[in-house]
Amino acid sequence: MEEKKPERRGGRRQGAGRPSKAVDSKLYTFRAGGSTAEFIDRQENKTDFIKECINLRMLGEFIPATSVKDITLPFFDLGVVAGFPIPLDNNEKAQDIEILKLLCPHPESCYLIRVEGNSMIDAGIFSGDLVIVDKSKRYPSESEVAVCELNGEYTLKRFEKRGAEGWLIPANPDFPEIKINPRDSFSIWGTVIYIIHKPRE
Numbered sequence: 030m031e032e033k034k035p036e037r038r039g040g041r042r043q044g045a046g047r048p049s050k051a052v053d054s055k056l057y058t059f060r061a062g063g064s065t066a067e068f069i070d071r072q073e074n075k076t077d078f079i080k081e082c083i084n085l086r087m088l089g090e091f092i093p094a095t096s097v098k099d100i101t102l103p104f105f106d107l108g109v110v111a112g113f114p115i116p117l118d119n120n121e122k123a124q125d126i127e128i129l130k131l132l133c134p135h136p137e138s139c140y141l142i143r144v145e146g147n148s149m150i151d152a153g154i155f156s157g158d159l160v161i162v163d164k165s166k167r168y169p170s171e172s173e174v175a176v177c178e179l180n181g182e183y184t185l186k187r188f189e190k191r192g193a194e195g196w197l198i199p200a201n202p203d204f205p206e207i208k209i210n211p212r213d214s215f216s217i218w219g220t221v222i223y224i225i226h227k228p229r230e
Contacts (some may be wrong), residue, residue, distance in 0.1 A: 081218075132223050138165040140219070142176070149174060149185055152200035159225040160185070166220035174200075174221040179207070180214050188217060 061069060072078040133139040144158045152174055154160060162176050169175040171189050177197055186197040186207070195209035209215050 132161055133163075134222075135163060135165050138219075139163050139222070141225075144185060146185075148199040148201050148204040150201050152187070154185065154200070154221070154224055155226060155229075157226070160221045161223040161225070162219040163222045164219040166222070167217045169217065169220040171198075176218040176221070178214070178216045178218050179209065183218065185221070 069075055069078065129136060140162050141159050142162055144154055144160055145156055147156050154174065160174075169188060171187060173187065174185060175188050177184055177186055177188060179197065184197065184207075186199055189196045189198050195215065197207040197209065199206065
């Protein structure tokens, strides 16, 4: 009678150990300073939040509105028109307003992004401009500009429905419209509520 071999235990388990080099991912660790760590800790899903911040860097510089310091400026509610001059030298007519509250009604969901690229110049958005994006506004009208995520990449475009199809529409004839296919991963990240730039010649 053949001797029965003892059952093997232990050894390599499927999915155990370090991931193979063929896996398209890599683990990173980093240390965050005080206020940055507190901000990250407030996020419901820290990993998705960090990935989102990194992907948004493709649009340009990315700044949470809550990190902007409060500032007040005198505000003259005079309805200035491009006609006859109106004196603005009387401070009694002015009231102080907080710029952040004026531009960001929901600062906890607003971000400032410095734009790179010229696909939206006919919408008044130029490379180097700052746009304030409200993440709570995820259903923009066709006339509004949105930050859209398409297959893991972010872009600044108008979103338009044509029947059952979705399209990303640039505001520059030199750039093509982009059709959203059923297999694409697509979402609207937020809507542009203000554009900040210097006067142009």
